[in-house]
Amino acid sequence: MTLLGLFLAGYIAMILAWENFTYHDNSIFTLYTLRGHDIGPPIMPWLGRFFPLGFQEFNLIRHFTDTITGYHAFRIAQLLIFSWILLTLDEELSVVARAALVILALITPSILTSFAWLIYHEANVLLCIVCLALFVKRFEQTQSVGWAVAAAVCAQIMIYYKETASLLLLGFAVSRLVLRCRSTNARSWDYSRLWDKESRLDLCLAFLAVLFLLYYLGLMLPHPTMKYAEDVRRPLAELFLGYIKLDLLALLFVGIVLSRTYLIVRCKVAPSLLWDGLAFGGVACFVGYLGLGFPTASKHYVAPVDLIALLYVGRLASLSAAKMHLWGKLAALALLLAVVVQDVSLSAFRVFEQKSVIHAKGEIAQVVQARYQNAAGEIRRLFFPFASPYMIMEFASYLDYRGVPVEGVMDAAGALNSVSVVTRVMTKDGPCVGYRNLICHAAATPDPGDLVIVLPDDNQSLADVTSYRAQGELLFSYEPGIPQWVYPFIRSLPIVSLDVTKMELRDGWLHASVTVWK
Amino acid sequence: MGFLHQIRVAMFSFWPVWIPMTAAAAVFVACAVGLTATPIAHKPLVSFIRTGQRDRAALSPR
Numbered sequence: 148m149t150l151l152g153l154f155l156a157g158y159i160a161m162i163l164a165w166e167n168f169t170y171h172d173n174s175i176f177t178l179y180t181l182r183g184h185d186i187g188p189p190i191m192p193w194l195g196r197f198f199p200l201g202f203q204e205f206n207l208i209r210h211f212t213d214t215i216t217g218y219h220a221f222r223i224a225q226l227l228i229f230s231w232i233l234l235t236l237d238e239e240l241s242v243v244a245r246a247a248l249v250i251l252a253l254i255t256p257s258i259l260t261s262f263a264w265l266i267y268h269e270a271n272v273l274l275c276i277v278c279l280a281l282f283v284k285r286f287e288q289t290q291s292v293g294w295a296v297a298a299a300v301c302a303q304i305m306i307y308y309k310e311t312a313s314l315l316l317l318g319f320a321v322s323r324l325v326l327r328c329r330s331t332n333a334r335s336w337d338y339s340r341l342w343d344k345e346s347r348l349d350l351c352l353a354f355l356a357v358l359f360l361l362y363y364l365g366l367m368l369p370h371p372t373m374k375y376a377e378d379v380r381r382p383l384a385e386l387f388l389g390y391i392k393l394d395l396l397a398l399l400f401v402g403i404v405l406s407r408t409y410l411i412v413r414c415k416v417a418p419s420l421l422w423d424g425l426a427f428g429g430v431a432c433f434v435g436y437l438g439l440g441f442p443t444a445s446k447h448y449v450a451p452v453d454l455i456a457l458l459y460v461g462r463l464a465s466l467s468a469a470k471m472h473l474w475g476k477l478a479a480l481a482l483l484l485a486v487v488v489q490d491v492s493l494s495a496f497r498v499f500e501q502k503s504v505i506h507a508k509g510e511i512a513q514v515v516q517a518r519y520q521n522a523a524g525e526i527r528r529l530f531f532p533f534a535s536p537y538m539i540m541e542f543a544s545y546l547d548y549r550g551v552p553v554e555g556v557m558d559a560a561g562a563l564n565s566v567s568v569v570t571r572v573m574t575k576d577g578p579c580v581g582y583r584n585l586i587c588h589a590a591a592t593p594d595p596g597d598l599v600i601v602l603p604d605d606n607q608s609l610a611d612v613t614s615y616r617a618q619g620e621l622l623f624s625y626e627p628g629i630p631q632w633v634y635p636f637i638r639s640l641p642i643v644s645l646d647v648t649k650m651e652l653r654d655g656w657l658h659a660s661v662t663v664w665k
Numbered sequence: 666m667g668f669l670h671q672i673r674v675a676m677f678s679f680w681p682v683w684i685p686m687t688a689a690a691a692v693f694v695a696c697a698v699g700l701t702a703t704p705i706a707h708k709p710l711v712s713f714i715r716t717g718q719r720d721r722a723a724l725s726p727r
Contacts, residue, residue, distance in 0.1 A: 188679040199679040292699035299694040303687050347697045355690060366677070 151246040155230060158253060159223050161498060162263045166215045167545075169508035170501060172266045174544035174583070175202060176218070178556070180209040181548055190366065195373040197363050200307040201268045218265055225274050226253075226262045232277040236284070237462060244465045252457050255396070256493040257450040263498070268308045269450040275305035276315070276425075276451055284421055287345055295348045302352050306359045311435045313359045315451055318431030320353035323424040326411070345420075373439065380440040393445035393493065396486045397433060400456030403463065404430050422459055429455030445493055496637070499629075500604075500657070507603035507625040507659040508542060512549050514623040514661050515598060519551045519566070529553075530569045530593035530664065532615055533605035536579040542602060543568050543585055555586040569597065593664040598622075603659040612655040619662035627657035 168177050179186050185206040188199035208221055233249045240248075252258055261269035282298035285291070306313040327349075328340050340346060381389075390398045404426045410416045411423070433452045436443045443449050464479055471479065519526050529546075531539050547556040552565040555578075568579070569588045579587040593599050599615050601607070603625060616624065629637075631654065638652050 190677060190679060199683065286698075292695050295698040296691045296695050299690055300687060303690055307683065344698050348694065351690070351694045351697055358686070362682075 148242070148246060151230075151234075151249060154250055154253070155227070159226070162219055162223065162226075163216060165502050165506040165509070166219065167505055167509040167512075168215060168548065169512065169542065169545050170264065170505050171541060174541050175266065176205065177544045177548035178583075180205045181213055183209070185209075192366050192370065193372065194375045195367060195371075196310070196375055197366055198268060198307065198309055200271070200304065202266070204271070222262055222265065222270055225270055229262075229274050229277055232281050233458075236277065236281055237458070240462060240465050244461070248458060248461045251461065251487070251490070252454060254487075254490050254494050255450075255453045255457060256445045256490060256497055257394075257447050257453045259494050260447045260497060261450045264447070264501070267447045267450075269447045271308045272305055272312050272451050273454055275301050275308070275312075276454060279305065279319075280421060280425060283348070286348060287421075290344060295351075298348065299351055299355065303355055306356060309451075310363065311432050311448075312451065313356045313363075314435040315428040315432040316352055317356040317360075317428075319424045319428030320349040320356065322427035323349045323420050324353070326418045326420055326423060376439040376441045379442070381442050383437065383440075386437060386440070386442060386444070389442050389444040393489070394449065394453065395482075395489055396456050396460070397444070397449060397452055399482060399486070400426070400452070400460055401430055401433060403460055407463075422462060425455050426459045429459070503627050503657045504603045507657070508545070510623060510625060511600060511602070511659060511661055512542075512546055512551075515546060515600070516549050516551050518598065518622065518661075526566055526596075526598060528567050528569050528588075528594065528597045530571075530590070530597040530599045532571050532593075532599060532601065533607045533611070534570065534572070534600075534602045536570065536573060536587050538602055538604060539568055539570060539587060540579040540583050540585050542600075543579075544583075553585065555584045557584075569593070595664055597664045599660075599662040599664050601658065601660045603627075603657045605655070605659075606653055607655045607658075608653045609655040609658065612658050612660065616660050616662055619664045621660060621662050623659075623661040625657075625659040 168181070175186060178184075186202040188203065189201045190197055190199055204221060205218070208218060211217065212220070230249050230253070233252065234242075234245050237245060253262070257269070258273065261267045261273060278301045279298055282294050282301060286294035286298060302316050306316055324341065324346055327343065327346055328336050328338055341350070387398075407416065407423070407426075411418045429452045433449070436448060436452075445453075464483070468476065468479075515526075515529070529543075534542070543553040544556055546566075547553045554565045554567040567588055568585065569590045570579075571589075571591060573579075573587050573589040576586060576588045579585045599619060601612050601615060605612075634652065634654055634656070
């Protein structure tokens with residue numbers, strides 16, 4: 148327990164270290180909540196998205212704090228409740244086994260990113276899953292109406308945070324009904340059990356999931372689309388390959404659920420309604436993501452699947468460890484080692500990348516802000532030679548929030564003394580991204596006096612980065628805290644090329660600079 | 666068409682739909698698992714069964 152306490156303290160310190168509002172999608176804070184505006188419920192039928200509770204917690208948080216630590220405090224509270232519930236949920240396991248499962252869960256990349264990055268709704272879904280499991284379990288133990296109502300409200304919150312959570316809930320509730328009605332001994336069906344108290348709760352949970360799907364269809368039906376998934380759809384074989392390289396645990400979980408289903412159908416093992424129900428829910432969610440076809444392996448999307456996978460597989464392994472043969476134990480140990488190595492390497496890489504990017508962008512913003520204030524508004528243009536329009540928009544939103552007015556961030560006309568954003572990657576002037584007003588001006592080269600900004604996630608060759616530094620007055624430069632000789636090793640890891648940057652890491656990765664062009 | 670359109674507009678205004686829906690779900694669940702869980706017939710009958718019969722009844726499979 149002491150080890151777990153130390154681990155959690157370190158984990159929280161890691162979440163808070165170097166934080167600011169510069170990371171991906173943080174413009175939702177710098178443009179809305181930090182300026183005193185609410186974020187509307189995300190209902191986007193034109194993209195096929197409907198997760199209306201998304202970001203809504205920040206509409207409340209903004210009334211109490213405008214600091215990054217304050218924003219993270221909410222996630223940290225969720226993290227602690229999540230860990231506490233995991234520690235108390237499964238009384239069949241030893242305390243050591245439960246503490247080990249908590250640590251393993253928190254180093255799983257998808258779960259780590261859900262808690263450490265503010266914008267992901269999966270942290271809410273993860274908390275709802277463990278709460279739902281706890282409430283259902285307490286209801287089965289006490290038959291108290293309060294626990295049943297709490298479970299239903301929890302489920303209702305969960306499904307409106309993420310569309311695929313409805314599949315999880317439906318799989319959970321329906322599989323529990325099926326398992327309950329199937330008599331283990333006689334291989335027959337006992338439909339009278341549908342009216343048990345527990346079954347009535349499951350029927351209600353299934354009904355909530357169906358109601359959500361009807362709501363979703365009602366919004367999407369006139370022009371059904373899954374545009375957000377269609378744009379990045381990949382063949383099924385590639386998705387499986389991605390899971391083998393990045394998320395072995397999820398595949399292992401599906402294999403174990405399938406084999407256990409066979410044993411349950413053949414009446415060779417007695418089902419556990421709570422854990423097998425959760426497992427079927429997890430598989431339903433996993434199949435949903437495979438159906439959507441976009442690569443989700445080890446990303447935050449699959450955090451609910453990874454959590455259930457870890458709890459389910461870990462529980463089975465822990466309970467059956469004493470009965471296993473030597474070869475079985477060795478095989479289980481090898482698989483555990485593979486999962487842990489995969490999780491630790493990918494999580495370490497992600498944290499390192501995220502913290503470096505946040506740190507570097509925070510420093511760049513400070514330099515630009517100081518230069519803007521000292522030059523009494525004489526800075527007219529910020530030139531981004533490599534950054535994508537999306538990254539430019541995110542960074543410009545942060546600059547504007549920090550007091551450097553950027554043309555088009557808050558209004559199309561631009562405030563007095565506002566700076567404009569210029570990029571080499573666009574061929575003509577226009578909005579940087581379709582959903583924001585920020586204007587990106589197109590130019591092949593910077594003008595004298597421009598601030599040339601290389602962002603840490605531009606991922607360019609060192610030669611290209613250096614060429615821009617050499618032609619002006621260097622105000623600031625940032626280099627990652629790892630030596631160059633480690634880069635080939637990082638590049639050789641499958642985690643990098645497939646998931647993080649969608650292209651090979653170049654030797655200028657995480658290098659950043661601000662230069663005054665001459 | 667106009668009526669369907671109005672329904673869709675109402676669906677977009679999320680909170681006025683979701684909060685009553687959640688409250689209704691909570692009440693519905695409470696009724697489903699609570700109010701109907703103790704049929705009136707069960708409790709009064711116990712007092713009419715003699716002690717020995719009650720013990721045997723408790724042992725009989727349900």
